[in-house]
Amino acid sequence: EDKVVQSPLSLVVHEGDTVTLNCSYEVTNFRSLLWYKQEKKAPTFLFMLTSSGIEKKSGRLSSILDKKELFSILNITATQTGDSAVYLCAGTSQGGSEKLVFGKGTKLTVNP
Amino acid sequence: GAVVSQHPSWVICKSGTSVKIECRSLDFQATTMFWYRQFPKQSLMLMATSNEGSKATYEQGVEKDKFLINHASLTLSTLTVTSAHPEDSSFYICSAPIAGGRNEQFFGPGTRLTVL
Numbered sequence: 001e002d003k004v005v006q007s008p009l010s011l012v013v014h015e016g017d018t019v020t021l022n023c024s025y026e027v028t029n030f031r032s033l034l035w036y037k038q039e040k041k042a043p044t045f046l047f048m049l050t051s052s053g054i055e056k057k058s059g060r061l062s063s064i065l066d067k068k069e070l071f072s073i074l075n076i077t078a079t080q081t082g083d084s085a086v087y088l089c090a091g092t093s094q095g096g097s098e099k100l101v102f103g104k105g106t107k108l109t110v111n112p
Numbered sequence: 113g114a115v116v117s118q119h120p121s122w123v124i125c126k127s128g129t130s131v132k133i134e135c136r137s138l139d140f141q142a143t144t145m146f147w148y149r150q151f152p153k154q155s156l157m158l159m160a161t162s163n164e165g166s167k168a169t170y171e172q173g174v175e176k177d178k179f180l181i182n183h184a185s186l187t188l189s190t191l192t193v194t195s196a197h198p199e200d201s202s203f204y205i206c207s208a209p210i211a212g213g214r215n216e217q218f219f220g221p222g223t224r225l226t227v228l
Contacts, residue, residue, distance in 0.1 A: 034216070042205050042219035043156070088155060098209040099146055100217060104155040 002027045004091050006103035013079055014111050021074040021106045023089035031094040033072050035063055038086045038105070046074070046087075079110045115139055116208050118220035125196055126228055132192045133223045135162075135206030141186035142208035146217070147179075150203040162189040162206075196227040 007022045025033060032050045036043035047056045049065035049072060056063050060079075065072045076083055086107050090100035115138040125131050135145055143164045148156040160181055161169040168181035180192040193200055205222040 036219075042222045045216060045218070048216055098144060098217065099158055099161055100156075100207075101158075102155045 002091065002093065002101045004089055004101050004103035006087075006089055006106050008106060009104060010107040010109070012109045012111065015080055017079050017110075018075065018077045019079060019108060021076075021087050021089075021108070023072045023074070023103055025070050025072070025089075025091040025101075025103075027091035027093050027101060029094045030067070030070075031092045033065055034090045034092070034100065035072075035074050036088045036090065038088055039084075043088055076108075079108075081110050081112055084108055084110045116206065116218045116220040118204075118206060118223050120223060121221060122224040122226075124226045124228065127197055128195055130192055130194045131196055131225060132190055133204055133206075133225075135189045135191070135208070135220050137187045137208045137218075140208075140210060142189075143186060144209060145183065145189040146207045146209075147181065147189075147191050148205045148207065150205060150222075156205060159191075162191075164189075193225065196225070198227045201225055201227045 004025045013019055032048050034048045035046040037046055047063045052065055052067040060077045063074045086105040088102050088105045090102045117136045119134045123131055145162040147159045149159050150156045158171050159174045162181045162183040164183040164186055170176045178194055183189045203222050203224050206220045207217040209217045
């Protein structure tokens with residue numbers, strides 16, 4: 001059965017800190033790994049990673065995938081209170097179905 | 113980015129009644145939509161895959177007679193929770209992938225269901 005494991009489950013930091021969120025996966029016929037940010041409502045898309053070793057960057061957020069170690073990290077530098085959210089990663093597999101297998105998420109709290 | 117809407121955004125109903133939730137892709141066509149359920153402090157759990165023109169595919173442990181899915185058109189899928197019970201209270205979210213194998217999915221804003 002496919003599974004995605006995130007760590008830590010929760011994290012509390014101060015504004016300005018840098019955080020690293022971890023995501024390991026076991027997905028048959030792996031296709032891609034996606035990161036989402038979820039605040040009060042539905043998740044919003046952050047990154048999609050398909051190739052190993054290529055960092056994707058968006059402002060203070062960046063992410064990278066290691067397909068050999070079946071692992072991805074999401075980095076947030078110079079955190080702000082607005083970064084407080086649950087960060088979800090999800091894996092997808094090849095073969096037609098586009099369903100996502102989600103991890104339990106990491107709840108990030110950024111204190112002023 | 114593409115927009116997916118859900119209606120209603122929240123609903124309160126009595127135990128034993130049925131509730132219909134709509135998911136619409138507003139600016140693209142979606143032959144497939146996904147329905148998720150999220151309990152408090154839990155992750156999203158896929159319930160079923162809604163397929164336009166054919167039957168939905170349900171995940172293990174999800175009762176298809178209780179959670180009726182109808183993919184009426186290329187832009188609309190509905191989830192009906194039949195004979196709702198308090199344990200069905202949850203946050204229901206739909207998503208739709210953009211066609212073309214990009215694998216990026218767009219989520220609706222979710223529907224908060226409370227069954228009294």
